[in-house]
Amino acid sequence: MRRGGADELDEVMEVMTAAFQPCFGEAWTRSQCAGILPMHGVSLTLAEQGGQVAGFSLVRAVADEAELLLLAVDPSEQRRGIGQALLDDFIATALAGGAHRLHLEVRDGNPAVELYCTSGFSQVGRRRNYYHGPDGQSHDAVTLALVD
Ligand SMILES: CC(C)(COP(=O)(O)OP(=O)(O)OC[C@H]1O[C@@H](n2cnc3c(N)ncnc32)[C@H](O)[C@@H]1OP(=O)(O)O)[C@@H](O)C(=O)NCCC(=O)NCCS
Structure with missing residues (x-):
């Protein structure tokens, strides 16, 4: 896993497009990603498999809060622990950076809710x-939080 930047937006958008089902309107556009990346506290993490970007997370840290804005893994690489590794990295990095409240929004019914709840998040x-x-x-979206 490594931190990424605007130079990797092509790879990020490839995973984004493949991972999110278009019918729910959860995926971000390239310009939304490009717009938020330079903002203070925003970081992109890439998970690579065989030299290719297999998944990513997009995070924003503000004061003592950290928000998981996006988490996605290419369908061909799902259920191999990459999403969990990216989530663990989000939690560990946020706590190490002084965050006391971690939160995210996810579509009600998205199977990712299971992943978040087993990692300590609960619906708020x-x-x-x-x-x-x-x-x-x-x-609907549900807001999930993990409070340190
Ligand atoms: C959510 C997502 C990132 C999970 O990535 P992943 O690499 O497949 O997740 P992992 O392999 O690390 O899964 C870890 C655990 O989370 C849970 N989980 C993950 N995907 C799940 C699913 N589709 N249904 C039920 N539980 C799931 C399981 O408990 C799993 O452990 P297991 O495989 O031993 O049963 C991936 O499914 C994805 O990209 N989805 C589309 C984008 C999305 O909806 N993102 C979340 C909102 S931002």
Whole structure:
């Protein structure tokens, strides 16, 4: 695993497009990623397998809080522990950096909720109709937090 930057956006977008189902409207666009990367406290972590980017996380740390903005693993590499490794890295890095509250938003019903909850996150809120699919359908997000 290593930290990445704007130079790796092609690889990140490849994983993003393959990992997120378009019907739920969870994936970010390239310009959203490019826009947030230079911001203070934002970091991109890449997980590589055989020299290729297999997964990534995008994180924002502000004061004593850290937010997991995105986590994705290429479908061909899923269920091999890469998502867990990226999540563990997020948690360890955030705590080492002085964060006391870690949080994230995820679509209600996304199987990733299982991954987060087994790593110590629990639901603290719900945002109604947070995600918008291309078919006009809306989907709730749940807010999960881990408090140190
Ligand atoms: C969520 C995601 C990042 C998980 O990545 P991954 O590399 O497959 O995860 P891991 O192999 O590390 O899984 C660790 C554990 O999480 C849980 N888990 C992961 N994916 C799961 C799934 N689809 N259904 C149920 N549990 C799951 C399991 O407990 C798993 O352990 P196990 O394989 O021993 O049963 C990946 O499925 C993904 O990219 N999804 C699409 C993007 C997305 O929705 N991201 C989350 C919102 S930002």
